[in-house]
Amino acid sequence: MKHVAMVCGLLGAWEAEAETWVKAFTKDSSSVLYLSTAADESGTAVVTVVDLHTGATQEFEASFPEDPGAARLNGLSPALDAWLKKHPTVPAAKSRTSPDGKASVEVSAGDAASRGVWEGGSWKAIGEAGWELQVVRDGKRAAAAVCGGGASITAYWSPDGQRTVWVVSHGALTMRDPGYEEVIVGTDGTPSVALLAPNKARLPSAEKLIEGFEKAGFPVVRASAAKKERAESVVFVAATADAERGKRLAAAVPGGATIERLDWPSPHPFVVALGTRALAP
Amino acid sequence: MRHPIRVLTLLIATPAVAASIELPVFGSLTRHGFSPDGLHFLIGDEEGQCAVLNTRTGYAEIVDDCAAVERKLKVSPSTVSRTSPDGKAKAEVALVRQSEGRWKENVYLPGASSGAQLLIERDGKKTVSAEWRSSLVSLDVYWSADGQKVAWVGRSTHFGGMDGSHDLTIVTGSTGPRVRLVAEKSLLGKVAENASVALEAKGLGPGFIGKALKARDATVIYFAPGYEEMARVAAQAVPGGASTEKLTWPAAAELVVALGKAAAGGKP
Numbered sequence: 001m002k003h004v005a006m007v008c009g010l011l012g013a014w015e016a017e018a019e020t021w022v023k024a025f026t027k028d029s030s031s032v033l034y035l036s037t038a039a040d041e042s043g044t045a046v047v048t049v050v051d052l053h054t055g056a057t058q059e060f061e062a063s064f065p066e067d068p069g070a071a072r073l074n075g076l077s078p079a080l081d082a083w084l085k086k087h088p089t090v091p092a093a094k095s096r097t098s099p100d101g102k103a104s105v106e107v108s109a110g111d112a113a114s115r116g117v118w119e120g121g122s123w124k125a126i127g128e129a130g131w132e133l134q135v136v137r138d139g140k141r142a143a144a145a146v147c148g149g150g151a152s153i154t155a156y157w158s159p160d161g162q163r164t165v166w167v168v169s170h171g172a173l174t175m176r177d178p179g180y181e182e183v184i185v186g187t188d189g190t191p192s193v194a195l196l197a198p199n200k201a202r203l204p205s206a207e208k209l210i211e212g213f214e215k216a217g218f219p220v221v222r223a224s225a226a227k228k229e230r231a232e233s234v235v236f237v238a239a240t241a242d243a244e245r246g247k248r249l250a251a252a253v254p255g256g257a258t259i260e261r262l263d264w265p266s267p268h269p270f271v272v273a274l275g276t277r278a279l280a281p
Numbered sequence: 282m283r284h285p286i287r288v289l290t291l292l293i294a295t296p297a298v299a300a301s302i303e304l305p306v307f308g309s310l311t312r313h314g315f316s317p318d319g320l321h322f323l324i325g326d327e328e329g330q331c332a333v334l335n336t337r338t339g340y341a342e343i344v345d346d347c348a349a350v351e352r353k354l355k356v357s358p359s360t361v362s363r364t365s366p367d368g369k370a371k372a373e374v375a376l377v378r379q380s381e382g383r384w385k386e387n388v389y390l391p392g393a394s395s396g397a398q399l400l401i402e403r404d405g406k407k408t409v410s411a412e413w414r415s416s417l418v419s420l421d422v423y424w425s426a427d428g429q430k431v432a433w434v435g436r437s438t439h440f441g442g443m444d445g446s447h448d449l450t451i452v453t454g455s456t457g458p459r460v461r462l463v464a465e466k467s468l469l470g471k472v473a474e475n476a477s478v479a480l481e482a483k484g485l486g487p488g489f490i491g492k493a494l495k496a497r498d499a500t501v502i503y504f505a506p507g508y509e510e511m512a513r514v515a516a517q518a519v520p521g522g523a524s525t526e527k528l529t530w531p532a533a534a535e536l537v538v539a540l541g542k543a544a545a546g547g548k549p
Contacts, residue, residue: 096384146440155388
């Protein structure tokens with residue numbers, strides 16, 4: 001099986017060569033499970049479990065099901081069976097509409113770049129090239145995730161309606177070319193938050209704070225280690241994001257946080273870089 | 282330290298169309314260029330990992346010891362250039378125009394599959410060198426010394442990782458018609474290589490070599506509309522000769538060389 005992290009990920013995205021089927025969510029909406037089959041003739045399949053709050057993944061090599069689209073997860077691998085016993089799941093519903101029926105998913109190519117300009121040996125798109133994966137609620141559209149365009153996009157809702165999962169298919173070019181697919185984790189339209197631990201060793205401690213952020217209304221879809229360790233926490237807020245929301249997020253950080261402008265191309269409008277003091281016992 | 286998920290990138294290997302691979306880049310690019318024979322393109326970052334693509338077979342891989350591979354392949358640094366080394370050809374991008382899509386249950390089908398054609402324009406005529414299958418934000422173009430191969434290095438999104446990384450997609454292509462060579466497994470070694478060298482001498486070198494669906498005795502050159510004459514040239518060049526037939530399936534190529542045992546003197 002061939003997987004690779006994709007940038008458009010950073011909301012949590014993985015690329016799978018060949019076909020991907022989102023199969024189930026855990027009942028507590030903490031994880032999504034998808035089955036991928038290899039593009040080559042190896043006859044292998046992999047079930048990937050993605051944590052919808054941290055982006056962490058766990059893979060189970062599985063026997064190749066006769067009909068991957070219809071296959072159940074049980075019986076594909078003893079290790080997966082054991083995992084499923086501990087983590088009850090519900091099948092992923094094929095519906096655009098949220099479990100409460102009050103929202104639906106939408107895709108917008110928006111002002112996707114339709115032309116570009118050459119500068120020496122480099123070509124650059126004019127305008128925004130990416131697509132926005134959206135949630136429509138009360139007639140209003142909000143970004144749940146972003147990604148590069150594809151040939152088709154399939155959307156799923158987590159059972160609690162707080163996460164959307166999108167499979168972006170990039171088209172096949174020949175009869176034997178399966179193309180490739182990306183699995184992207186998005187929010188329910190609430191602006192997403194990426195959480196940065198001071199360092200890799202403190203990542204587990206940082207992840208314990210996610211529940212608090214979620215309860216305060218800030219969906220964390222990615223947790224990883226920061227490039228540099230800092231003592232005090234900082235909330236980075238994108239120029240296009242709601243500044244007041246940024247203040248509320250800073251107030252929700254244990255020990256508080258200062259606010260700075262998010263000045264790198266992040267798909268998340270809010271990035272919380274935790275300081276060591278926020279994780280002090 | 283690379284993000285653990287990205288380690289999985291190492292597993293990406295043979296594509297089904299042409300050499301193509303994703304490379305997570307940390308910091309700036311420190312090396313990029315073709316081998317003197319144009320058979321390999323290498324591109325890597327300051328952490329020492331790089332992507333190596335075989336422009337003939339389509340095989341691509343990520344390697345950790347970039348410096349050693351660079352030395353082995355005698356890769357010389359290339360600069361980005363829209364124009365070919367002889368100044369007679371130039372790179373062009375044709376984006377697929379988007380239109381309103383539709384939903385079927387929970388599946389969104391856009392008006393057109395997102396992507397772009399990466400073209401080479403020579404003497405006013407454009408030929409497809411490679412195809413891009415996502416959004417396209419930026420693209421750099423590198424040429425082999427003989428101007429026969431092009432490496433397209435692009436990004437499908439401007440977003441970067443929390444660790445400062447970003448992903449590049451590298452696709453190599455030809456500067457003439459796209460040629461795929463397929464053969465039964467027993468012919469995929471020396472016989473396929475000899476055929477490739479013969480085709481390259483005519484400017485019709487393959488950009489992909491792979492397994493054929495069936496074994497055959499005689500070689501057949503399948504051609505797309507407008508490429509019949511080139512198919513004849515290819516048929517004369519291939520060891521053991523070949524017949525020509527119209528291409529009747531989507532092949533992402535103008536010529537498909539289905540190598541038969543005749544190319545090995547009749548022996549598999």
